[in-house]
Amino acid sequence: xxxxxxxxxxxxxxxxxxxxxxxxxxxxxxxxxxxxxxxxxxxxxxxxxxxxxxxxxxxxxxxxxxxxxxxxxxxxxxxxxxxxxxxxxxxxxxxxxxxxxxxxxxxxxxxxxxxxxxxxxxxxxxxxxxxxxxxxxxxxxxxxxxxxxxxxxxxxxxxxxxxxxxxxxxxxxxxxxxxxxxxxxxxxxxxxxxxxxxxxxxxxxxxxxxxxxxxxxxxxxxxxxxxxxxxxxxxxxxxxxxxxxxxxxxxxxxxxxxxxxxxxxxxxxxxxxxxxxxxxxxxxxxxxxxxxxxxxxxxxxxxxxxxxxxxxxxxxxxxxxxxxxxxxxxxxxx
Amino acid sequence: xxxxxxxxxxxxxxxxxxxxxxxxxxxxxxxxxxxxxxxxxxxxxxxxxxxxxxxxxxxxxxxxxxxxxxxxxxxxxxxxxxxxxxxxxxxxxxxxxxxxxxxxxxxxxxxxxxxxxxxxxxxxxxxxxxxxxxxxxxxxxxxxxxxxxxxxxxxxxxxxxxxxxxxxxxxxxxxxxxxxxxxxxxxxxxxxxxxxxxxxxxxxxxxxxxxxxxxxxxxxxxxxxxxxxxxxxxxxxxxxxxxxxxxxxxxxxxxxxxxxxxxxxxxxxxxxxxxxxxxxxxxxxxxxxxxxxxxxxxxxxxxxxxxxxxxxxxxxxxxxxxxxxxxxxxxxxx
Numbered sequence: 001x002x003x004x005x006x007x008x009x010x011x012x013x014x015x016x017x018x019x020x021x022x023x024x025x026x027x028x029x030x031x032x033x034x035x036x037x038x039x040x041x042x043x044x045x046x047x048x049x050x051x052x053x054x055x056x057x058x059x060x061x062x063x064x065x066x067x068x069x070x071x072x073x074x075x076x077x078x079x080x081x082x083x084x085x086x087x088x089x090x091x092x093x094x095x096x097x098x099x100x101x102x103x104x105x106x107x108x109x110x111x112x113x114x115x116x117x118x119x120x121x122x123x124x125x126x127x128x129x130x131x132x133x134x135x136x137x138x139x140x141x142x143x144x145x146x147x148x149x150x151x152x153x154x155x156x157x158x159x160x161x162x163x164x165x166x167x168x169x170x171x172x173x174x175x176x177x178x179x180x181x182x183x184x185x186x187x188x189x190x191x192x193x194x195x196x197x198x199x200x201x202x203x204x205x206x207x208x209x210x211x212x213x214x215x216x217x218x219x220x221x222x223x224x225x226x227x228x229x230x231x232x233x234x235x236x237x238x239x240x241x242x243x244x245x246x247x248x249x250x251x252x253x254x255x256x257x258x259x260x261x262x263x264x265x266x267x268x269x270x271x272x273x274x275x276x277x278x279x280x281x282x283x284x285x286x287x288x289x290x291x292x293x294x295x296x297x298x299x300x301x302x303x304x305x306x307x308x309x310x311x312x313x314x315x316x317x318x319x320x321x322x323x324x325x326x327x328x329x330x331x332x333x334x
Numbered sequence: 335x336x337x338x339x340x341x342x343x344x345x346x347x348x349x350x351x352x353x354x355x356x357x358x359x360x361x362x363x364x365x366x367x368x369x370x371x372x373x374x375x376x377x378x379x380x381x382x383x384x385x386x387x388x389x390x391x392x393x394x395x396x397x398x399x400x401x402x403x404x405x406x407x408x409x410x411x412x413x414x415x416x417x418x419x420x421x422x423x424x425x426x427x428x429x430x431x432x433x434x435x436x437x438x439x440x441x442x443x444x445x446x447x448x449x450x451x452x453x454x455x456x457x458x459x460x461x462x463x464x465x466x467x468x469x470x471x472x473x474x475x476x477x478x479x480x481x482x483x484x485x486x487x488x489x490x491x492x493x494x495x496x497x498x499x500x501x502x503x504x505x506x507x508x509x510x511x512x513x514x515x516x517x518x519x520x521x522x523x524x525x526x527x528x529x530x531x532x533x534x535x536x537x538x539x540x541x542x543x544x545x546x547x548x549x550x551x552x553x554x555x556x557x558x559x560x561x562x563x564x565x566x567x568x569x570x571x572x573x574x575x576x577x578x579x580x581x582x583x584x585x586x587x588x589x590x591x592x593x594x595x596x597x598x599x600x601x602x603x604x605x606x607x608x609x610x611x612x613x614x615x616x617x618x619x620x621x622x623x624x625x626x627x628x629x630x631x632x633x634x635x636x637x638x639x640x641x642x643x644x645x646x647x648x649x650x651x652x653x654x655x656x657x658x659x660x661x662x663x664x665x666x667x668x
Contacts, residue, residue: 003337003355010595010616013519015529017379017595018616021337021355045351108654122456133654185347186659195349261344261351281615282344282352320442320467325520 004038004280005333008289010317012326020286022262024277024294024334025202029212033199034273035298037333040202043183043195044278049259051138052078052225053204056170057163058141059221063148067098069141074228075235076137078257082238083112083132090235091136100143105130106157107139107189114238135189137235142167142191157190164192173218175204188260198276201265205274209255209267226255226269242288242312246295249305256291258284264291268299285328288312293330338372338614339667342623344651346660354620356596358611358628358668359536363546367533368607369632371667374536377517377529378612383593383600385472386412386559387538390504391497392475393555397482401432403475408562409569410471412591416572417446417466424569425470434477439464440491441473441523448572469523471569476501476525491524498526507552509538522594532610535599539608543589543601560589560603576622576646580629583639588629596621602633619662622646627664 003021010018023038055077058064069077073094081087095101109128112118121128130136139157146153146163156163168179171194179194187193206212208226211219229236233247236257246256256266262279264287277294279287292313295301301309317326337355344352357372389411392398403411407428415421429435443462446452455462464470473491480487480497490497502513505528513528521527540546542560545553563570567581570591580590590600596613598621611628613621626647629635635643651660 001340001353006335012379012527013517015377015379015517015519017519019335019614021615043349045346045349108656110654183347183349185349185351186653186657188653188659190653190655190657193346280353281355281617281620283615283617286615319520319522319524320444321524322442323520323524325522 002039006331007037007279007293007333008286008328008330010326010328012317017326020279020281020283020290022277022279022287022290023198024275024290025198026273026275026294026298027199027202027206028273029203029206029210031203035334040198043197044263045185045193045195045261046201046265046276047187047193047259047261047263048080048135049257049263049265049276050171050201050204051080052208052222052229052255052257053171053174054138054167055141055225056174056218056221057145057166059217059224060170060173061145061148061166063141063144064221066148067144069094069144071228071231072235073137073140074225075232077141078225078229079137079236080134080258081137081235082114082134082241083117083128084114084238085117087137087235087238088131091131091140094140095143098140098144098147100153102130104143104153105133105136105139106155107133107135109133133189139189159184159192168192168194170218171204174207174214174222175200176213198278202274202276205255205265205267205276206272207274209269209274210272212272226267227252229255229257242292245308249308250299254295254299258287260284262287273298285315289315289328289330294334297334336373340665341371341613341627341667342620342662342664344660344662346651351660354613354615354617354624356611356613356621356624357532358609358624359532360607360609360628360632361533361536361540362606363537363540363544363608365537369668374532377531378535378597379519379527379529379595380535380599380610381521381527381593381595381597382414382469383591383597383610384505384535384538385414386542386556386563386589386591387505387508388472388501389475389559390508390552390555391479391500393551393558394504394507395479395482395500397475397478398555400482401478403478405562405565406569407471407474408559409566411475412559412563413471413570414468414592415471415569416448416468416575417451417462418448418572419451421471421569421572422465425465425474428474429477432474432478432481434487436464438477438487439467439470439473440489441467441469443467467523473523493518493526502526502528504552505538508541508548508556509534510547532612536608536610539589539599539601539610540606541608543603543608544606546606560601561586563589563591576626579642583642584633588633590625592618592621594618598625607632619649623649623662623664628668631668
């Protein structure tokens with residue numbers, strides 16, 4: 001297997017300690033390649049980076065007509081949220097509005113990603129619930145799909161459940177490729193994740209950004225989802241997170257979403273471009289440096305946007321006493 | 335830069351999600367290469383993997399004659415311990431025996447690595463002290479060097495302090511190469527870390543295992559340190575850690591020590607071989623899979639040893655609900 005290029009590295013003192021390889025691609029909706037590096041045909045698991053694609057099932061299965069999802073609920077369907085109050089309260093309210101509760105979520109419980117939310121829970125002596133799971137908004141959206149389809153929601157995370165078949169169909173429609181059982185795994189929140197080429201994920205985001213090549217209800221759904229996510233960047237991730245800060249800075253012009261194990265996807269909406277990036281070794285901080293390096297070059301940042309991107313393109317590394325001893329940084333490979 | 339080979343990978347479902355590259359080498363004390371892969375001449379920071387080399391300053395500077403370090407104290411000088419009771423109590427007692435206290439440690443404080451120790455501290459509402467720092471045993475050993483040298487211990491972590499000069503000299507003597515300022519960084523515990531080729535670190539471990547090519551007091555010191563570490567494997571790391579379990583299983587025949595950012599070093603004492611391995615991207619779990627793959631092939635494991643190594647050569651990956659969804663595994667590249 002040919003090695004992908006080094007896209008990020010860690011400097012300690014005056015010597016490079018770690019190297020992170022990866023592949024990236026920027027395309028338009030017709031598949032024209034704006035930029036790419038590494039093997040973009042190698043299938044990769046997109047993980048949470050494509051929650052907005054999965055959420056198109058809400059539109060394809062007419063859940064949107066049944067529940068009239070608020071923009072907060074659509075943003076949370078696209079989110080890997082940090083378990084802060086506005087995340088859990090919105091998910092809880094949405095479940096209640098559907099006549100469901102936290103007991104219907106099948107994502108499992110984990111401690112909030114946000115430090116303060118985690119400390120508050122610990123101090124209160126409480127255990128986290130499935131509401132705190134970063135995927136609880138996506139799962140609530142999937143439950144709305146189950147109810148709209150008129151099927152028993154129980155087991156909605158399973159690959160053969162009608163909900164996951166609908167989600168799979170939505171993703172296949174957007175990327176224009178079949179998802180196959182020989183490239184399938186289980187995500188952290190128990191739903192299936194399907195591998196497809198980096199090129200296909202990027203093309204799907206370009207199509208969602210422009211509507212080009214999509215059935216009209218998909219095009220409308222994609223616009224509604226991107227509008228919701230970029231209207232509520234804090235709901236899509238959380239305080240201090242790259243996705244939230246970048247979308248805030250771009251004020252609607254850029255959809256950005258990370259996925260576990262070093263995946264970054266999104267769309268430069270103002271240009272009609274989609275992008276996808278995967279760090280080969282799964283390191284998230286490295287993938288943050290990489291995507292920031294990519295957007296610095298291709299997303300025409302103004303000064304405020306540049307400031308946000310640069311804080312992730314060069315991340316200080318501190319030792320136990322808090323002294324800066326090195327940095328994680330994007331390399332000039334984009 | 336040529337790419338090092340893939341030595342570990344992460345499988346999710348039936349598809350490879352992540353790939354980890356690295357380099358490794360096994361040598362004897364004269365530098366004969368038993369096995370190697372990747373670029374073994376590229377200088378790497380060994381981090382905590384060479385604490386036993388750094389501890390040779392205790393012997394070179396006659397601290398051993400002044401304080402008659404107990405075997406527990408020598409083991410802790412080589413350790414990245416987990417902040418469990420036997421770690422902190424032994425370090426505290428050693429400091430007291432030298433007329434020093436936790437206030438003299440300049441490593442900084444961090445939460446214990448061990449889950450139970452961390453939870454106990456949280457439940458007690460206490461903050462961690464420098465005793466809990468995984469490097470507190472090494473720092474105590476360095477303080478013994480300062481006292482034996484008759485210098486002011488204050489600032490012993492600084493590169494220009496007499497203690498760090500003595501440590502640097504000890505390491506240079508063992509690896510047979512100069513450590514240079516253009517390849518220097520600061521470790522997590524604030525002392526200098528120096529980059530040298532993987533080959534040099536492995537050769538140093540082979541010399542320490544055999545005494546070949548070392549001044550006699552270094553040879554005796556190395557034997558005392560390896561004897562101490564392998565007599566007290568729990569003091570060198572902690573409950574459930576690879577270093578502890580492997581050294582337990584090999585009952586004195588193998589010295590194994592990990593370092594931050596994917597470094598693994600050690601010696602197969604029964605064969606007189608030293609080894610060194612670095613995961614390019616710094617992933618520790620991947621480096622555990624890699625070193626286990628290497629030792630399965632070259633360290634002649636019996637059934638019990640094989641069982642320990644295999645639990646790290648193939649590490650299950652679970653999702654939030656605790657279901658096994660993949661594995662981190664060594665690949666057949668050794």
